[in-house]
Amino acid sequence: MPNPKPDDRSDNVEKLQEMVDNTLENIEAAEETLQFADGEEKQQIINKNKRREESIQAMRNEIKDEYRDQHQ
Known part of the structure; x- marks a missing residue:
C-alpha cells in the first residue's frame, strides 16, 4: 500500500479565494434569473x-x- 501524500496546505488560501470568487459569480447569475x-x-x-x-x-x-x- 502506498504511503499517503503529505498534507500540503501551501495553496489553501488561493483555493479558498477561488471558491469565494466562484460563489460570488453564482450569486450574480442567480440574481439575474430572478x-x-x-x-x-x-x-x-x-x-x-x-x-x-x-x-x-x-x-x-x-x-x-x-x-x-x-x-x-
Whole structure:
C-alpha cells in the first residue's frame, strides 16, 4: 500500500479565494434569473443565495485562519 501524500496546505488560501470568487459569480447569475422566476422559484433562489452568502463568510474566515497559520 502506498504511503499517503503529505498534507500540503501551501495553496489553501488561493483555493479558498477561488471558491469565494466562484460563489460570488453564482450569486450574480442567480440574481439575474430572478426577473424571470415565479414566486416559489424566486424564493428558492433568494434562500440559496442567503446560504451562499453564509458560505462565503465561512470561507473568508478560513482564509484568515490559513493566512495566519502560514505567517506565524
